[in-house]
Amino acid sequence: MLLASIQGLPCNECTDLTVHVDHLIEIAQDLKPHTNYQFLGLAHLQDLARSYAEQVKKLKLQASNKSYKYMTALMQLDNHNCFVMAISEGDIPHIQ
Secondary structure, eight states: OHHHHHEEEEEHHHHHHHHHHHHHHHHHHSSTTOOOOOOOOHHHHHHHHHHHHHHHHHHHHHHHHHHHHHHHHHHHHHHHHHHHHHHHHHHHHHHO
16 A cells, blocks of 8 residues: 555555446446435436426327317318208208
């Protein structure tokens, strides 16, 4: 150890510490999806909130599109129902 400090090299403990710190940095940058919120930093929480907001926008758009699709189908069914009723009653002027 004395020889390492004389030559300007880090001691064994310091070398082990840098390896451990590098491992911690890698873990902090590549978070798992199931990481508890209390262990996330501000930037990660902001990214998470942004991704949730984007997901909400997509789901709202999908719900709106489905609603429009169902309303169109119901209007077509109503039109067909009116047409079938007019034919069954023999109401030809109603059809024209």
